[in-house]
Amino acid sequence: MTRAPWNRRIAAVASLGDENRRKLFDFVAAAGCAVSRDDAAGALGLPRSTASFQLDRLVQDGLLAVEFRKLGARGGPGSGRPAKLYLAAVREVAASVPDRNYDLAAELLVSAIEESTAGGGSARDALERTAYARGQAAARSKAQGAGPSEARDAAADDSFAEFLAAEGYRPEDDAAGGLVLLNCPFHRIAAGHTEVVCAMNGAFLAGAAAGCGIDPARVQALAIEDLRSHGAALPAQCCARIRPVQEPIS
Known part of the structure; x- marks a missing residue:
C-alpha cells in the first residue's frame, strides 16, 4: 500500500505534540471500538468542549475517523439523533526528515x-x-x-x-x-x-x-x-x- 504523502505524515506527528491530543489519540486507538466525546472526556478528565475540539482536530489531521450511530437499544423515530463517534484511522504514525522508509x-x-x-x-x-x-x-x-x-x-x-x-x-x-x-x-x-x-x-x-x-x-x-x-x-x-x-x- 502506498504511504500517505510525506507532508501529511509530518503534520500528523506534529499534531501529536499537543499533550491533550496525544492522550486522546492513545485512548481512542487503545479502545478497540468507536468512542464518544463524552467517553473520552470522562476517561481523561477533560472538559467536554476541549475533548470535542481536540478530537475533531485529530480527524482533520488524519489520525482519527468519525462514524455516526445511535447508541442503546432504542431505534426508529423518536429515538434521537445518531451519536458522533471516533475511531482510529491509523494504528501508528511515523515520519522522518529527510523521508526514509x-x-x-x-x-x-x-x-x-x-x-x-x-x-x-x-x-x-x-x-x-x-x-x-x-x-x-x-x-x-x-x-x-x-x-x-x-x-x-x-x-x-x-x-x-x-x-x-x-x-x-x-x-x-x-x-x-x-x-x-x-x-x-x-x-x-x-x-x-x-x-x-x-x-x-x-x-x-x-x-x-x-x-x-x-x-x-x-x-x-x-x-x-x-x-x-x-x-x-x-x-x-x-x-x-x-x-x-x-x-x-x-
Whole structure:
C-alpha cells in the first residue's frame, strides 16, 4: 500500500505534540471500538468542549475517523439523533526528515528470509523477487490505459513519477526526458550494506515500473560518478535513475 504523502505524515506527528491530543489519540486507538466525546472526556478528565475540539482536530489531521450511530437499544423515530463517534484511522504514525522508509526495508528483508528458509534457495534471489513483487503490487493501481500510444506512455510516466514521489524518492527531470531520484528512502542502511540494499531497491523500482505499465529495464542503477552526469548528485541521492523512453537500453 502506498504511504500517505510525506507532508501529511509530518503534520500528523506534529499534531501529536499537543499533550491533550496525544492522550486522546492513545485512548481512542487503545479502545478497540468507536468512542464518544463524552467517553473520552470522562476517561481523561477533560472538559467536554476541549475533548470535542481536540478530537475533531485529530480527524482533520488524519489520525482519527468519525462514524455516526445511535447508541442503546432504542431505534426508529423518536429515538434521537445518531451519536458522533471516533475511531482510529491509523494504528501508528511515523515520519522522518529527510523521508526514509526503513519499515519497508525490514518487511522485504524478513519476507525474503522466510522465503529462502522455507525453500532453501538464495536469500539474495528471494529478496529481489520479494522486492519486485512488492513494488509491482504497490504501483499497479496507478497503471492507466490500454494499448500502445503516446498518450498512454505519458500517463504511465506521470503515474510512476507520482508513485516515486509518494514513496519518498524525490523524482526530478534530468533534462533528457528521464528522472533522477534525489532521495534514497533506505539511505542509512544502504551506506553500510550498499550491494544488498541497492539490489533490493532496484528490484522494488523495477516492479513499480512494471506495475505502472513502464518497461522495468528503464530503471538503471548508476555509480556516483554516473549520477553526476545525469544530474546533481546529492549525499543521500538514490543510486538509480529512470531512463527516458527513447534512450537505448543496452
